[in-house]
Amino acid sequence: METIVFYLLAASIVFTGVAVVAMRNPIHSALALVCNLIGVAAIFASLQAHFLATVQVIVYAGAIMVLVIFVIMLLNIKEEKPARERFLLLGGVVLAGFAFFVALSFVFLHQFQVTPELTDEITGSVANIGRVLFTKYVFPFEAASLLIMAAIVGSIMIAKTKRREVS
Amino acid sequence: MVSVNHYLILSLLMFSIGVTGFVIRKNAIVVFMCVELMLNAVNIAFVAFARMHGNLDGEIAVFMVMVVAAAEAAVGLAIIIALFRNAKSVDTDDAAELRL
Amino acid sequence: MEHSTVVESAQHLTHHVTTQGAALGIIALLPLVGSFLAFVIGKKNRDSAGWIATLAAALSFGCVLNYFFALPEGGAFEHRVFEWFSAGNISVDFLFRFDQLTAVMCLVVTGIGSLIHLYSIGYMAEDESRHRFFCYLNLFLFSMLLLVLGGNLLVLFVGWEGVGLCSYLLIGFWFKNLSFAAAGKKAFIVNRIGDAGFLLAIFLILLNFGTIDFVELGQRIGGASTELYTLIALCLFVGATGKSAQIPLFVWLPDAMAGPTPVSALIHAATMVTAGVYLLARMHYLFVLAPLAMVVVCTVALLTSLVAALIALVQNDIKKVLAYSTVSQLGFMFLAAGAGAYWVAVFHLVTHAFFKACLFLGSGSVIHACHHEQDMREMGGLGKIMPWTAATYWISTLAIAGIAPFAGYYSKHHIITALQTSGESNSLMLAYGECFATVATVVAVLTAFYMTRSACMTFLGSYRGHSHPHESPKTMVLPLVVLAFLAFVGGYLLEHQLSLAGYLHSVLPVHAHGESEGFLASLLHSWPGFLGVGLALLLYTKLTVVPAKLYGLVPPVSKLLADKFYFDEIYDFLIVKPLYLFSFGLWKGADQAVIDGSVNGTAAVVDMTGEVVRVTETGQLRHYGLFMFAAGVFITIFYLIL
Secondary structure (H helix, E strand, C coil): CHHHHHHHHHHHHHHHHHHHHHCCCHHHHHHHHHHHHHHHHHHHHHCCCHHHHHHHHHHHHHHHHHHHHHHHHHHCCCCCCCCCCCHHHHHHHHHHHHHHHHHHHHHHHHHCCCCCCCCCCCCCCHHHHHHHHHHCCHHHHHHHHHHHHHHHHHHHHHHCCCHHHHC | CCCHHHHHHHHHHHHHHHHHHHHHCCEHHHHHHHHHHHHHHHHHHHHHHHHHHCCCHHHHHHHHHHHHHHHHHHHHHHHHHHHHHHHCCCECCCCCCCCC | CCHHHHHHHHHHHCCCEEEECCCCHHHHHHHHHHHHHHHHHHHHCHHHHHHHHHHHHHHHHHHHHHHHHHCCCCEEEEEEEEEEEEECCEEEEEEEEECHHHHHHHHHHHHHHHHHHHHHHHHCCCCCCHHHHHHHHHHHHHHHHHHHHECEHHHHHHHHHHHHHHHHHHHCCCCCCHHHHHHHHHHHHHHHHHHHHHHHHHHHHHHHHCCCEHHHHHHHCCCCCHHHHHHHHHHHHHHHHHHCCCCCCCCHHHHHHHCCHHHHHHHHHHCHHHHHHHHHHHCHHHHCCCHHHHHHHHHHHHHHHHHHHHHHHCCCEHHHHHHHHHHHHHHHHHHHHHCCCHHHHHHHHHHHHHHHHHHHHHHHHHHHHCCCCCEHHHCCCHHHHCHHHHHHHHHHHHHHHCCCCCHHHHHHHHHHHHHHCHHHCCHHHCCCHHHHHHHHHHHHHHHHHHHHHHHHHHHCCCCCCCCCCCCCCHHHHHHHHHHHHHHHHHHHHHHHHCCHHHHHCCCCCCCCCCCCCCHHHHHHHCHHHHHHHHHHHHHHHHCCCHHHHHHHHCHHHHHHHHCHHHHHHHHHHHHHHHHHHHHHHHHHHHHHHHHHHHHHHHHHHHHHHHHHHHHHCCCCHHHHHHHHHHHHHHHHHHHHHC
């Protein structure tokens, strides 16, 4: 049962991932990415990382993707022009991606000689995550809030219309 | 039985898709979405390793990646807006002023 | 004298009852604050600067007086401000010490300094940047006080450098005139040569005695070889020749006359240039252990005083006459120091400060009146127009000539006596003492002659210039009168009433000097002065054609004198030109070829490499991404093979 669920999820993730790259219309890409991210959330859930699964849906699929779609609509971006590209380059790129994939999987398969099993000692429940986050990782957590604060200020400053340009 | 390797291979596949998209797409927003794909691929690997080792450090790392992704989304999209305002396009090929 | 007795007397002379904790720093601090305020407030209100600076100087003088009267006989005040640094077993404090020698120096510096500040208010009244002038002047006072108050060689050195800096700033005060700015540079650079010697002396002392505190050094002296003492003493003397304008480093002082006249009076006559004499007096216990060095001091001093006096004979610029006269008189002070009569050197320093300051201020008054005309041939007959200036100038001239009741007589007489008896304390001087004394007497005649000549050319006869001279304002006349009064009675007071010898005997070696002589005897002893003054009066009032004829008598000699013995030209040929050529070679050879070449070559290589690598920089994000991931693949494959 677990295996079937995993393969279903993996298939949907790969399919939507390819769709993100392949779609001409950015809106279609974005919708494919939302599906992809929900799939990832499901993977998280299957790995017993309940908290992350929730956050994945809320932050990624919810907030960030809404922001992306909002920007696409705000800028009214048309479909990308058909690439009058050097197809050689495109092929090379796909080939490179594939080589990358093969090489990395080779590394990993050889590195873990003993096929590692998943343990169920401790799960990523909200309670457990919270305990670790506010004890061992309290300083990085606070630093993260600072980072977000800086990002907010930075994005406002960057995107703001300069006063001279208004008139 | 699903092992860690299954998750790792899924993660690698997803990462490679992201890389390919990053290289072949010209639309800055799509490029941005490909970066998100790569980040999520790494997140899957993190969570799988956390399960393997039986502690939560990997999941905290994922949490931090999400924080960074949120910050990146805010700043990155702001940059795209600024770029659009100046170049009237979000094509990355149009934003090549660094080369003389 | 036996070596051991000399050491004992050195230890005795530096053994004071010291009183800790007196706030001596305030003496030096007042002019520093004044300097700051004079600049800041003076920037807004130019006229206030002079009064602020004068007030600061006067307050400082008041403080000095306070400590002077509180100073117990044979005692000293100490003020340890903070520990400056310590390394190993050497510890140097920022230390002020106020003993009898310092007291005399401080009184001269702040007293005459205050008068000259007052004078400057009038003299500089029309200068645009007088706030800067008074700022520097007060800064100079601060440095000079640091120099004389310093309780060890290093604090003294700070002051020493400080006065050098202020001297540079003030000589080049009118820096828009390039030759004035060059004069400032010359003074600074020539002083550096002397400072190098002084620094070497400090290092040698620190290395061999482990202390640079004057008192501790006096206690630890002895035990080292005579050669070492001679070396240290000569290094110190090199420093002194730089600051006090002795051969071979005197060339900067005549050029230093480019500065405003009050500066010439304060720095280049009364105070700063006497720092070398003060240094020798301070370090007397080292010099008495080095008889050879004392002979060198004497010889150099004698040569300097003679050469400078000869040059002064034919100068036509009133300030140049005074400048060479200063060099000559500084030679006299060093003569006294070299003869072992340090207190006489200080005595002459004080009296010289009185009359030379007065002479310089008088010349400043004349220059001010003649609208910055300095050539004496364009003056004459000014005695009727500016009686106060003329009277004070004449009094000081008589003082410097060494005529009996005037100040200069007493110190000069002591110097010649000291030279005659110098063989008693220094066996090396035994053969030369009389000879030195004779030449010194000749110089005294010359001094009287050229000073009277300058006074005659300026104040007697009829006016030869073209402007309309006038008497100077009260702020300028008052210091003149005070200084002339001091030049008149100062010597007598210090000799008979206040007894400088008795006052200084706890810090400087005072040998038994002859019992005081009667007035008639002293008149008799001032015959060189009478001779010089009389001759000059005769030649420049009655037989006015004779000087020109004398001048044309032996053309090479007059030319030699007029061209100042070609000192500048010789230095230019021997030092400046070779140095210039050497630097030029370094510039072309080492700098441009090697250093610039390697730098430019590196840049060229980088440039070419850049041109090649430039091809890969397309400016397109996708290409950069491709390179990045290709690199990732490459690293992975590399990792795989390993």
